[in-house]
Amino acid sequence: MAAAAAAADEKKYITSEELSKHNKSGDLWLSIQGKVYNVTDWAKQHPGGEVPLLNLGGQDVTDAFIAFHPGSAWKHLDTFFTGYHLRDFHVSDMSRDYRNLATQFTRSGMFEKKGHGVIYSLCFISVLLATCFYGVLRCDGFLTHILSGGLLGLIWMQVAYLGHDSGHYNIMISPRFNKLAQILTGNCLTGISIAWWKWTHNAHHIACNSLDYDPDLQHLPMLAVSTRFFTNLTSKFYNRKLEFDPIARFFISYQHLTYYPVMCVARVNLYLQTFLLLLSNRRVPDRALNILGIMIFWTWFPLLVSCLPNWTERVLFVLASFCVCAIQHIQFTLNHFAADVYVGPPKGNNWFEKQTAGTIDIDCPSWMDWFFGGLQFQLEHHLFPRLPRCHLRKVSPIIRELCKKHNLPYRSLTFVEANKWTLRTLRTAAVEARDFSMAPRNLLWEAVNTHG
Known part of the structure; x- marks a missing residue:
């Protein structure tokens, strides 16, 4: 329990306001389930096109991600994880x-x-x-x-x-x-x-x-x-x-x-x-x-x-x-x-x-x-x-x-x-x-x- 608590304390956090600044081509971040991902380079390869990612850039997009992606897509997210979590994440x-x-x-x-x-x-x-x-x-x-x-x-x-x-x-x-x-x-x-x-x-x-x-x-x-x-x-x-x-x-x-x-x-x-x-x-x-x-x-x-x-x-x-x-x-x-x-x-x-x-x-x-x-x-x-x-x-x-x-x-x-x-x-x-x-x-x- 103590180890888990220590790991949680070591997490890096950013706020939704800070995330919202990364919302354009060349600097594109998204949050899914409170974890923040950098999809800047991936955007142009995205099978659904770059536009959907740009439209939702700088936001938590969990619901949209669930809507459009099968369960197998979750395993690919770790590649883009920034190490940050969303401090004010709310469902x-x-x-x-x-x-x-x-x-x-x-x-x-x-x-x-x-x-x-x-x-x-x-x-x-x-x-x-x-x-x-x-x-x-x-x-x-x-x-x-x-x-x-x-x-x-x-x-x-x-x-x-x-x-x-x-x-x-x-x-x-x-x-x-x-x-x-x-x-x-x-x-x-x-x-x-x-x-x-x-x-x-x-x-x-x-x-x-x-x-x-x-x-x-x-x-x-x-x-x-x-x-x-x-x-x-x-x-x-x-x-x-x-x-x-x-x-x-x-x-x-x-x-x-x-x-x-x-x-x-x-x-x-x-x-x-x-x-x-x-x-x-x-x-x-x-x-x-x-x-x-x-x-x-x-x-x-x-x-x-x-x-x-x-x-x-x-x-x-x-x-x-x-x-x-x-x-x-x-x-x-x-x-x-x-x-x-x-x-x-x-x-x-x-x-x-x-x-x-x-x-x-x-x-x-x-x-x-x-x-x-x-x-x-x-x-x-x-x-x-x-x-x-x-x-x-x-x-x-x-x-x-x-x-x-x-x-x-x-x-x-x-x-x-x-x-x-x-x-x-x-x-x-x-x-x-x-x-x-x-x-x-x-x-x-x-x-x-x-x-x-």
């Missing part, structure tokens, strides 16, 4: 319950038991893809060709869900095969780089609904979910100012009317973002493999379209595929656009609270789970991103009770209700964009409140 009741729940899920094997959903999805996608190709290559009817285009949009939706799952946990038997699945589902079949998706998606999860840190809310000049964008916020993700100029003001003023048309052509922006990233001087993991996958997509897709008999059918085929796939883009925005927002970096000590505030679930019957890809349980997914989608419905009642215990919101709306909430949020910002003289009052209000 809130909410975090304690969250960590106990994560431990419970781990012990029950839920993170490892993925079910047969991947096999079913692959078979389903293969049948749909074969049907689409048959409709284009072997049938002559105009309606059949357009329906084939709509079918391709449904295929892209289902493929995106598989790509999303493979990005959060291994859906294949090994990391190497999982990477192959990512390139196949993302780059080859949808034309959207898995490297781009990881880059933005990890930042979104860490900084859920931060107006200046979450790229999934930064859609100027076309969309703005808050009047705070009217102050030319600086995007910490893109490292540029989000200009609320006359063009942006015009589009935002009518965004509740243009929302669905914009969603119908949203894929064009995703293709553009893919090219901008892969051709940039930014460090891109597996750049060559990503480019190869994109080249495959831009080979088979134009060839398929070219097999249609005339330009009218070709254009309508592409539009049909985009419009059906727009349902998925709408779903992604419904999960967050009408939820609470804030300005500033994410905080490591209120992980659970920020996820509940920034997410909205979509209520649907169990037989529709395949259509929403598990992401209708958006809060459950944000709290446990490594949890296979087959378990999300099972844990939903547990999460609901935990939210109730700690007086936190658990919002689950029908698809129609979620659309109404989102349109109301967009319309509120649109009206205020038209009368910019109202902005100072609105901005003062939003400085001390969030919307939802």
